Amino acid sequence: MEDAATAQQSADSSMDRVQNIVRTKNVTKVYRMGDEEVYALNGVTLGIKQGEYISIMGPSGSGKSTLFNMVGGLDKPTEGSVYIDEVDVAQLDAYELAWLRCRKIGYIFQSFNLIPVMTALENVTLPMTFAGLTTDEARDKGCELLELVGLGERVLHKPFQLSGGQQQRVAIARAMANDPAILLADEPTGNLDLSTGREIIELVREMNENSGVTIISATHDMKMLSVSDRIIWIRDGQIAKIERREDLDISVGSIDGEETGGVSSEQVKHTEESLSGEEKTDKKE
Numbered sequence: 001m002e003d004a005a006t007a008q009q010s011a012d013s014s015m016d017r018v019q020n021i022v023r024t025k026n027v028t029k030v031y032r033m034g035d036e037e038v039y040a041l042n043g044v045t046l047g048i049k050q051g052e053y054i055s056i057m058g059p060s061g062s063g064k065s066t067l068f069n070m071v072g073g074l075d076k077p078t079e080g081s082v083y084i085d086e087v088d089v090a091q092l093d094a095y096e097l098a099w100l101r102c103r104k105i106g107y108i109f110q111s112f113n114l115i116p117v118m119t120a121l122e123n124v125t126l127p128m129t130f131a132g133l134t135t136d137e138a139r140d141k142g143c144e145l146l147e148l149v150g151l152g153e154r155v156l157h158k159p160f161q162l163s164g165g166q167q168q169r170v171a172i173a174r175a176m177a178n179d180p181a182i183l184l185a186d187e188p189t190g191n192l193d194l195s196t197g198r199e200i201i202e203l204v205r206e207m208n209e210n211s212g213v214t215i216i217s218a219t220h221d222m223k224m225l226s227v228s229d230r231i232i233w234i235r236d237g238q239i240a241k242i243e244r245r246e247d248l249d250i251s252v253g254s255i256d257g258e259e260t261g262g263v264s265s266e267q268v269k270h271t272e273e274s275l276s277g278e279e280k281t282d283k284k285e
Helices: 004-019 064-071 096-105 120-130 137-146 165-173 192-212 222-229 265-276
Strands: 020-033 036-049 051-058 079-084 103-108 181-188 214-218 232-237 238-244 250-255 258-263
Touching: 020 064, 020 214, 036 064, 036 079, 036 214, 036 238, 051 064, 051 222, 051 258, 064 079, 064 181, 064 214, 096 192, 103 250, 120 137, 120 165, 137 165, 165 192, 192 214, 192 222
Parallel strands: 051 214, 051 232, 103 181, 181 214
Antiparallel strands: 020 036, 020 079, 232 238, 250 258
């Protein structure tokens, strides 16, 4: 018979599994280049709770985009498991995986990925068509979503008639088309100017707060930290550090008279040093 402590630990572990909408266990991804093996991910284990806003950060080549693709069902691990609502993604067949990506997950990409010959409304309603909504249902819902992201008067505009920020708003509306439980954002502000990037960050945060959708963003944008619940730092294919927003030294400054939030330069330097494990010293001539 298990003692009280063991029973409590088992109960806590079971509760964590219930609360975690995304869970990875010892996820490893190996790419083979001739005789060489490159570990993009190496034993990543983490849990993300429903309704959280998570930012995955790290230098280029650290593995954050690979982790992003694993969670989104766009790639499968060499070893380990990725669970969405406690379903092992690697065990799904092609039909089941397509259903998961259509119904459970919304995607926002750095380059927008809108279909150029379609209007904003047609881009937004396309996933609804795949999900089985009627034309009238899709049209009404698409107009509501475009109104929600501030494009109610642009429903018939094609991508080339929209600014970068407006195209990203269409992409956000499309990502929310089928009421996903998870919204994956890959460098959502990467192709936008500072002011527009801040607007997109706030819009995604509003989606998180109003609908309870879980946000997982792979980003280099320090402004994302001020709206994230947790920040997962990836380095060399492993989790180097996980920080909560309240533990960061968030500063607010201004550019061209407009407020812009981010972490302090001291915080960035401290994080970089802790990730590299090396002390930075001034060079002497």
